Amino acid sequence: MDVLLQQLINGLILGSLYALVALGYTMVYGILELINFAHGEIVMVGAMVSVSVLAALTAAGVPVALALPLALAAAVVVCVVTGVLVERVAYRPLRNAPRLAPLITAIGVSIVLQNLAMIFWGRQYLSFPPVIEVQVYDVLGATVSNVQILIFVVAALTMGGLLLLVNRTRLGRAMRATAQNREVAGLMGVDVNRVIAATFIVGSALAAVAGLLIASYYGIAHYNMGFILGLKAFSAAVLGGIGNIPGALLGGLLLGVIESLGAGYIGDLTGGFLGSHYQDIFAFLILILVLTFRPSGLLGERVADRA
Amino acid sequence: MSLLEVQGLAVHYGGIRAVKGIDLQVEEGEVVCLIGANGAGKTTTLRALAGLLPAASGSIRYAGSEVTDLPVHARARIGISLVPEGRGVFPRLTVAENLDMGAYSRRDRAEISADLEHVYGLFPRLYERRSQTGGTLSGGEQQMLSLGRALMSRPRLLLLDEPSMGLAPLAVQKIFETIRLIAAAGMTLLLVEQNARLALESSRRGYVLEGGCIVHQDDAAALLASPRVRAAYLGA
Ligand SMILES: Nc1ncnc2c1ncn2[C@@H]1O[C@H](COP(=O)(O)OP(=O)(O)OP(=O)(O)O)[C@@H](O)[C@H]1O
Ligand SMILES: [Mg+2]
Numbered sequence: 215m216d217v218l219l220q221q222l223i224n225g226l227i228l229g230s231l232y233a234l235v236a237l238g239y240t241m242v243y244g245i246l247e248l249i250n251f252a253h254g255e256i257v258m259v260g261a262m263v264s265v266s267v268l269a270a271l272t273a274a275g276v277p278v279a280l281a282l283p284l285a286l287a288a289a290v291v292v293c294v295v296t297g298v299l300v301e302r303v304a305y306r307p308l309r310n311a312p313r314l315a316p317l318i319t320a321i322g323v324s325i326v327l328q329n330l331a332m333i334f335w336g337r338q339y340l341s342f343p344p345v346i347e348v349q350v351y352d353v354l355g356a357t358v359s360n361v362q363i364l365i366f367v368v369a370a371l372t373m374g375g376l377l378l379l380v381n382r383t384r385l386g387r388a389m390r391a392t393a394q395n396r397e398v399a400g401l402m403g404v405d406v407n408r409v410i411a412a413t414f415i416v417g418s419a420l421a422a423v424a425g426l427l428i429a430s431y432y433g434i435a436h437y438n439m440g441f442i443l444g445l446k447a448f449s450a451a452v453l454g455g456i457g458n459i460p461g462a463l464l465g466g467l468l469l470g471v472i473e474s475l476g477a478g479y480i481g482d483l484t485g486g487f488l489g490s491h492y493q494d495i496f497a498f499l500i501l502i503l504v505l506t507f508r509p510s511g512l513l514g515e516r517v518a519d520r521a
Numbered sequence: 522m523s524l525l526e527v528q529g530l531a532v533h534y535g536g537i538r539a540v541k542g543i544d545l546q547v548e549e550g551e552v553v554c555l556i557g558a559n560g561a562g563k564t565t566t567l568r569a570l571a572g573l574l575p576a577a578s579g580s581i582r583y584a585g586s587e588v589t590d591l592p593v594h595a596r597a598r599i600g601i602s603l604v605p606e607g608r609g610v611f612p613r614l615t616v617a618e619n620l621d622m623g624a625y626s627r628r629d630r631a632e633i634s635a636d637l638e639h640v641y642g643l644f645p646r647l648y649e650r651r652s653q654t655g656g657t658l659s660g661g662e663q664q665m666l667s668l669g670r671a672l673m674s675r676p677r678l679l680l681l682d683e684p685s686m687g688l689a690p691l692a693v694q695k696i697f698e699t700i701r702l703i704a705a706a707g708m709t710l711l712l713v714e715q716n717a718r719l720a721l722e723s724s725r726r727g728y729v730l731e732g733g734c735i736v737h738q739d740d741a742a743a744l745l746a747s748p749r750v751r752a753a754y755l756g757a
Contacts, residue, residue, distance in 0.1 A: 384625075391611050391622050397573060398609035403597035403626030403674065 216355035221478040222471060223353070227362050229470020230369035231431060234424040235447035236454070236462040237376060238417035244393040244457035245413050247313070251320040252300055254444015255327035256293050256418050260425020261435035262331055264289040265340045278345045289422040296327070297418030298411055306407070324440070331437035339434045365427045372423050373463060376416070380459060385412060393457070442494060449501040455514025464512060472496050522585055524549040524709050525570070525678055529579035532562075532569045539565040541733040542579060547678070547711050552704045554712040554720040554741070556754055557730035563713040564606050566730070567680045570711070571603035572596040583678065598626045600677030604684065608667040612656030616647055619655050619666055623673025633673070640669040643699055661692030668699065679703070681712045685719060697723060717754035721745045729754070 235257055242250040264285040271281035304323050308316045349360045380386040392399040392409045400406050428443065429435040450469040454461025477493035504511060523546040532540040540562045547553045557563050568574045570581060572593035581589045588596055611619050620640060624633045641648040644665040650658060655666060664684055671679060684700065685693040693716075701723055704710055714720035721727050721741040729737035729750060737750065744750045 387614075387618065387622065388625065390614060391625075394611045394613055395609055397593075398605065398611065399622075400573070400593040401571060401597055401603050401605065401609070402622045402670075403594050404622075405592075405594045 220356040221474045223356055223358050225471030225474030227366050229467035230366050231428050232447050232450045232469050233463045233466025234369050234420055236451040236466045238421050239448050239451040240456055240462040241413050241417050248316050252323040254440035255324045256297055256421040257425045258440030260289040260293045260422035261429040262335050263292045264426040265342055265429050265435045269343050272343050286426050289426055290419050293418040293422035294415050297414040301414040339436050342429045342433045446497040449497040453500055453504050455511030458513045461511055461513035526582040531577040531579055532565050532574050533577045539733055543735045545728055549709055550707050552710040552724045554724040554727045556717040556720055561730040562733040564682055567682050602671045602674050602676035603680040604667050604671045606682040608663045610655035610663045610666050613654055615652050615654055617651040619670050620673050623670035636673055640672055644669055661688050664696055678709050685716050
């Protein structure tokens, strides 16, 4: 088996999931200059809702082809409602407050969502029902499963849709204008509050898709899963250049590949001292390195352009 | 009835009273200027008219209705357009996308493309630069873009804040030529300028703002001739 190719494939699939979550961070940051730390929790909510709904539907004998889309739809609805509520209740009143205030609020929201999820779903892991019969294909000595392919395709389609929305539609243009100069966007007739709400809607819908895919990738969902995942996706967004949409895609994919290669070789690198379960350190190493040496990230503009 | 009727408008920044209860009117089709020294409150007045700053007291009536409490986007949609101090070009949108944003509230596609032709006709330089991002334009080009973008909204009342600021004499000439052209076509303009002579020469009437109060108002020709205005603002 070709280890390098195998780790690359695994990395790209994992990376497409990071990218999906990183987009949510970067879109909100682009428009509000707010690091929405609660975004990881929205992904968790998406995972929990989709797993519960899927389990209930398949138990009731609903065919998979119907149950999966329904589970996704339920996750999207719950995530969007949660995201919009969070913006309205927690962030909007602080729109003109010093920047530390919304940041601390975001951490608070994240703790609240985690606890609500724990109360609602309990502390046990929910397992993703085995709705798809796994088939493994051989690719040049490496293996890839139909589920992995499906995950990657859905993530890619979702991101493609987002790019079209942002670059080709009237709402997308209003989003970009609002991110670049909120006051002037208002002068053009853009209802800035609605555009900001729309950004949270889109970001939360992406989080719902990511939640379902991540739950199927790992086979489980847990009230606690949003925290590390959120930090990693945030690191990916910073790696690509926070506020930059292509940057979030690139950062997510890169982080996935680095993590996966790192996990494959970390044992050799440290003479067996660290095992592959230490793969989480790579995201944070990257975060520290980027913040130290290139805070604008790989694709981020120079600060002067952000006037 | 005037297109714009302002009564007792006061605007505060926290405890700082920047505009202290001013009255002014602009008739439909008229060009009016507001002149004054640095810090007199000119920008503050225009921003309050556009809805970027709340009025502490007083009323703003536009086209016969009260707009004092309308949010900025709603005022833009009924035809009040501000070309802000410093131009406010979207730096990472192209020239064409910036102009498109000007027409954001409009749905009449055919008319929009006709207006786009018109703006490119006024500023051929913008046409040449249409796929370049706003941030890469020179100061003069950004001013053209900001003005052209405002025209794309088909405003009924155009508020201009220091269109000559920071521009070379030739660029100032070009911008004012265009402003006169727009005015001659019947646009209603409220013009704020440091360059009082240029402003008065392009206007029918003028107001003089000092320390947040209007201290003078008259026909532009009379203000140009007034010894007090000449001494304070025209360097003569
Ligand atoms: N954001 C702000 N916070 C506090 N005070 C402000 C603010 N903006 C303006 N001011 C004050 O309000 C007063 C009027 O300012 P304004 O910008 O309206 O003047 P202006 O006539 O446009 O001057 P200039 O010709 O320099 O542009 C000034 O004293 C200024 O210091
Ligand atoms: Mg000013």
